[in-house]
Amino acid sequence: ILDALQPWIYQQLKENDKDYSVIKYIVTLLCSLMVILGIFIILFDEIFLKIALDEKYYHGIKYAPLLVLNSVILAMGSMTVYVIYYFDKKVKFVSISTITGAIINIVLGYYLIKNYEIIGAIAGLVLANLAITIIKSAISSKIIKLSYNMYDLYAIITAVAIVSYLTPEFKII
Numbered sequence: 001i002l003d004a005l006q007p008w009i010y011q012q013l014k015e016n017d018k019d020y021s022v023i024k025y026i027v028t029l030l031c032s033l034m035v036i037l038g039i040f041i042i043l044f045d046e047i048f049l050k051i052a053l054d055e056k057y058y059h060g061i062k063y064a065p066l067l068v069l070n071s072v073i074l075a076m077g078s079m080t081v082y083v084i085y086y087f088d089k090k091v092k093f094v095s096i097s098t099i100t101g102a103i104i105n106i107v108l109g110y111y112l113i114k115n116y117e118i119i120g121a122i123a124g125l126v127l128a129n130l131a132i133t134i135i136k137s138a139i140s141s142k143i144i145k146l147s148y149n150m151y152d153l154y155a156i157i158t159a160v161a162i163v164s165y166l167t168p169e170f171k172i173i
Contacts, residue, residue: 005026005030005079005082006082006085008026009023009082009083009086010082010086013083013086018145020083020144020145020146021146023083023144023146024144024146024147024148027079027080027140027148028148028149028150030079031075031076031079031148031150031153032153034072034075034076034079035072035076035153035156035157037072038068038069038071038072038157038160038161039156039157039160041068042064042065042068042069042160042161042164043160043164045061045064045065045068046061046064049061049064062165062168063118063119063122063165065160065161065162065164065165066119066122066123066126066161066162066165067122068161069126069157069158069161069162070122070125070126070129072157073126073129073130073133073154073157074129074132074133076133076137076150076153076154077097077129077132077133077134077136077137078136080133080136080137080140080141080148081094081136081140083140083143083144084136084139084140084143087143090139090143093135093136093139094136096135097131097132097135097136097139098132100131100132100135101128101129101131101132101135102128104124104127104128104131105124105125105127105128108120108123108124108127108128109121109124109125112124130154133154137150
């Protein structure tokens with residue numbers, strides 16, 4: 001999806017003189033689809049993973065909802081990044097967001113892993129990638145002068161992942 005989206009976004013930025021509402025619409029639509037796909041995977045992750053994994057790794061399946069959350073958050077951030085890449089003077093913000101996320105991950109990882117072990121590592125990773133995604137989305141929104149307004153999508157996928165992790169019986173199967 002991301003590779004297919006890049007040329008289209010560049011074409012829209014080139015042809016639509018400062019009316020980027022179609023970019024906002026498509027990016028928001030694709031992010032919504034990512035969230036729906038993430039929810040589907042979370043609800044059926046145990047089935048998928050038991051097919052793909054050896055039985056000795058089944059104990060780790062309980063972390064799958066939080067790892068899917070992380071992947072969806074990363075994908076949402078990636079949806080907005082091509083707008084930033086189009087403008088040479090704005091590319092530095094991608095590096096800034098990545099460095100910020102890395103620092104958050106290192107700091108949170110240091111404290112959370114000591115106290116919460118693997119779940120602390122996952123929490124640090126998710127929070128770092130959420131920060132990266134929010135920064136990328138904010139910069140991209142400023143460039144097109146339209147807000148993507150995806151906080152509800154972040155909230156939905158986060159709530160589903162956390163509820164699914166804390167209450168495995170929430171899952172369909």
